[in-house]
Amino acid sequence: MQDIEQMRWAILIGTLAMLMMAFFVIAFVLFYQKRRFAEEKKLSEIEKNHGRLLLDTALHSEENERRRIAQDLHDDIGTMLSLTKLSLNQLNKAMTDRDEKEELFMKKAQSLVEETILHVRRITRELVPTTLERFGLTEAIYEFIHKLAEGNTLSISFQPGTEELPRVGQKIELAVYRIMQELVNNAIKHANCTKIDVILEMNNQFIGLQVADNGIGFDPVTIKEQHLTGLGLLGIESRLAILHGTVQYSKSGNGGSTAKILIPIDTEILSGKPEPLHPFRRERVNI
Amino acid sequence: MLDKYLLFFTHDILANSTVIVTLLPIFIIIYRKAYVDPTFRLLLIYLIIKLVLDVMMFHFATFRINNLMLYNISVVVRYTLLSGMFLYKFENPLLKKIIIPLSIAFIIFSSWDIWISNPNIAHINEHRIVKYATTLEALLMILWTLIYFYELIRSLKIPSLLTFPFFWVCSGLLVYYSSLIFISPALNYSMRWETMFAIGYLDRVLYMFDIIIMLLFSLGTWVFSARFYARH
Numbered sequence: 267m268q269d270i271e272q273m274r275w276a277i278l279i280g281t282l283a284m285l286m287m288a289f290f291v292i293a294f295v296l297f298y299q300k301r302r303f304a305e306e307k308k309l310s311e312i313e314k315n316h317g318r319l320l321l322d323t324a325l326h327s328e329e330n331e332r333r334r335i336a337q338d339l340h341d342d343i344g345t346m347l348s349l350t351k352l353s354l355n356q357l358n359k360a361m362t363d364r365d366e367k368e369e370l371f372m373k374k375a376q377s378l379v380e381e382t383i384l385h386v387r388r389i390t391r392e393l394v395p396t397t398l399e400r401f402g403l404t405e406a407i408y409e410f411i412h413k414l415a416e417g418n419t420l421s422i423s424f425q426p427g428t429e430e431l432p433r434v435g436q437k438i439e440l441a442v443y444r445i446m447q448e449l450v451n452n453a454i455k456h457a458n459c460t461k462i463d464v465i466l467e468m469n470n471q472f473i474g475l476q477v478a479d480n481g482i483g484f485d486p487v488t489i490k491e492q493h494l495t496g497l498g499l500l501g502i503e504s505r506l507a508i509l510h511g512t513v514q515y516s517k518s519g520n521g522g523s524t525a526k527i528l529i530p531i532d533t534e535i536l537s538g539k540p541e542p543l544h545p546f547r548r549e550r551v552n553i
Numbered sequence: 554m555l556d557k558y559l560l561f562f563t564h565d566i567l568a569n570s571t572v573i574v575t576l577l578p579i580f581i582i583i584y585r586k587a588y589v590d591p592t593f594r595l596l597l598i599y600l601i602i603k604l605v606l607d608v609m610m611f612h613f614a615t616f617r618i619n620n621l622m623l624y625n626i627s628v629v630v631r632y633t634l635l636s637g638m639f640l641y642k643f644e645n646p647l648l649k650k651i652i653i654p655l656s657i658a659f660i661i662f663s664s665w666d667i668w669i670s671n672p673n674i675a676h677i678n679e680h681r682i683v684k685y686a687t688t689l690e691a692l693l694m695i696l697w698t699l700i701y702f703y704e705l706i707r708s709l710k711i712p713s714l715l716t717f718p719f720f721w722v723c724s725g726l727l728v729y730y731s732s733l734i735f736i737s738p739a740l741n742y743s744m745r746w747e748t749m750f751a752i753g754y755l756d757r758v759l760y761m762f763d764i765i766i767m768l769l770f771s772l773g774t775w776v777f778s779a780r781f782y783a784r785h
Contacts, residue, residue, distance in 0.1 A: 270751070273739070277755055280735035288731035292724045295702045299714055306709060 322508045329440065336393040339386050347386060351379045395443055403439050404431050407446060407464060414450065420460050422450070427467035427474075434473060434531050441505045442466075442475055442529065448498045449477040449525050457481025459522055473531055478524040483517050502527075561615040568756075571763040572607040575600055578770040587777040592638045592719060596770065599634035603627065621680040621744060625670075628683060629663045632656065632690040635726065639697045642719060644704055655693065662686060670741060682744050687737035691730040698727045721773030729766035732758055 354376050361368070391397075398406035404426045411422045433439070446464060453462050459481030467474040506513055511529035562569045579600045587593035606627045613620035633656045640652045663686040673679040701723055705711060714720040736755055743752045 274753060274755060277735045277739060277752065281732055281755070281758060284731035284734055285728065288727045291699065291702065291727060295706060295720075296714055299706055299709070299711070302706065302709060303712055 318508055321504045325505060325508065332393045336390045339390050339393075344383070344386055344390070347379060347383045351376070351383065354379060395440075398439055398443050399436070402431060402433055403442060403466060406439075406443055407466065410443075410447065410450070411464065414454070418454070420454070420462065422462045422464070424464045424466070427465070431466065431468050434468070438473060438509060438529060438531065441509055441511075442473060442527070445502050445505055445527055446475055446477065448502055452498055453477065453479040453481060453522075457483070457522060468531075471531060473529045475527040475529075476524060479522040481522040483521060483523040484515070557615050558611075561611070567760045567764075569611060571760055571767070572604070572611050574764050574767040575604045575607060578767055578774055579604065581771050581774040585774055585777050587718070587774045590641075590718075590777070592641045592722075593774065593777065595634055595638050595641075596722065596774075599631065600770075602630050602634070606630070619678045619680050621682050622667075622677070625663070625667050625680075625683050625686075628686050628690060629660055632659050632663075632693065635694060636697055638719075638722070639701060642701060644708065648700065652697075659686070659689070659693070662689065682740045684738070684741045687740065688734060691734040691737060694726055694730045695734070698723045698730075716776050718773040718777040721769050721776065725766040725769030725773070728769070729762050732762040 354372070358372055358376065361372070364372070395406050395410075397409045407424055407426075411424050415422050446466075450462055450464065453459055457479045459479035461480045463476075463478045465474075465476040465478075467476075502513060505511075506527065506529065509529050511527060514526045514528075516524050516526070579597065582588055582593055582597045582600070588597050606623050610620040610623045613623070636652055636656055636659075640649055643649050643652070663683060666683040666686040668674065670681050670684045671679065701719075705714070705720070711717045711720070736752065736759060739752050739755070743756070
């Protein structure tokens with residue numbers, strides 16, 4: 267009888283031990299899984315931020331390189347071309363008795379130098395949008411569109427949401443400007459369109475850009491799935507990723523495509539003065 | 554006849570409640586359409602068979618007929634169907650491969666166990682519970698559950714286990730079989746006409762955890778969403 271009682275106790279203790287183990291395992295799985303997920307989330311956040319930082323650095327370097335090239339063009343080639351033009355003018359004045367052929371060569375040389383100066387100026391301005399820094403997004407987009415419309419038959423319209431858009435900081439303005447440039451250039455190159463509409467809107471929280479065309483349109487999903495995304499579209503996504511912005515492509519009502527960009531505005535940036543974007547200022551180097 | 558059933562039911566409410574509680578997960582599986590998942594379909598089949606066997610056992614017990622043969626059958630059915638659920642859940646192909654052969658081996662082993670545990674198998678009143686099969690079943694099911702938990706932790710596919718239906722099913726299995734593993738070897742000696750070893754209050758533990766496993770199955774099925782089934 268005593269043996270049976272002991273056996274019962276043994277079974278009870280064994281069962282209780284097993285049950286404790288079972289509850290411990292369940293609790294362990296729950297907590298361990300939760301902890302690992304938190305760690306994974308943290309790690310992925312770090313990786314994401316690192317990637318964003320790399321992108322930011324790459325784009326920053328690109329802008330710096332553009333400035334450097336623009337500065338070199340302006341300071342070195344621009345100056346040399348101005349001097350060449352001056353020398354040619356002086357030569358023109360010095361050479362009093364010359365025949366018609368020499369006169370023609372002189373005029374041609376002067377005109378070529380003039381044209382080259384204009385080209386260098388245009389390239390410099392394209393490399394660094396000085397209007398953007400001086401007058402803001404609206405003026406810079408107006409200027410860009412005006413220049414494009416000069417050499418093209420297609421009609422490009424621009425509608426700023428308000429008369430005067432507030433300045434939102436160099437980084438955001440430059441990103442919106444470059445994205446607009448890329449989208450308009452893409453529409454001209456690939457969409458086979460006759461009309462492009464650019465709309466820029468802004469409120470306290472977001473800055474929105476819409477570029478619509480009446481061209482052949484495209485399916486962004488197919489392009490992504492078939493890995494046909496070009497550097498342009500990737501560049502847009504990279505710039506947006508840094509600013510936590512989004513892009514949405516859709517088919518326009520008139521048959522073309524529409525790209526809608528939405529970038530959140532950091533209130534701290536909005537309240538502060540935009541950092542000047544001087545085209546010909548070299549980065550300060552501490553030695 | 555109804556009086557007899559009622560009288561027997563009230564005679565041992567805890568033990569007989571296990572029959573009724575089985576209806577809860579069955580109802581929830583159907584209500585939540587959890588049967589779209591093959592794992593829960595298998596669970597539903599098991600629960601329906603369990604309910605039928607439990608009702609038959611209840612009927613036999615009411616009329617003082619030995620129902621232990623049905624219990625022995627339920628051990629085989631329980632292991633085969635419940636371990637079958639892991640066939641759809643394991644990610645390791647080797648584990649998937651061994652589940653079915655092990656189930657077949659378990660059926661053969663249980664049949665042999667029934668045979669050796671019942672020297673007088675033709676005599677229904679002499680039927681006894683299997684000696685080893687229940688313990689082996691508990692061991693194997695605990696092993697499968699622990700392996701599944703290990704896979705779950707390693708894969709990191711489920712963000713919240715509390716809303717993952719099969720986690721609750723596995724928790725139920727782990728708790729139930731942990732309660733069964735030490736008691737089951739004694740059942741063969743205690744559940745006889747001439748009791749050799751009375752386990753006393755310990756048989757209550759089995760009934761209690763039979764109810765708990767059904768509640769955990771119900772909880773798991775309740776958090777199941779047919780809409781998001783494909784995500785899991």
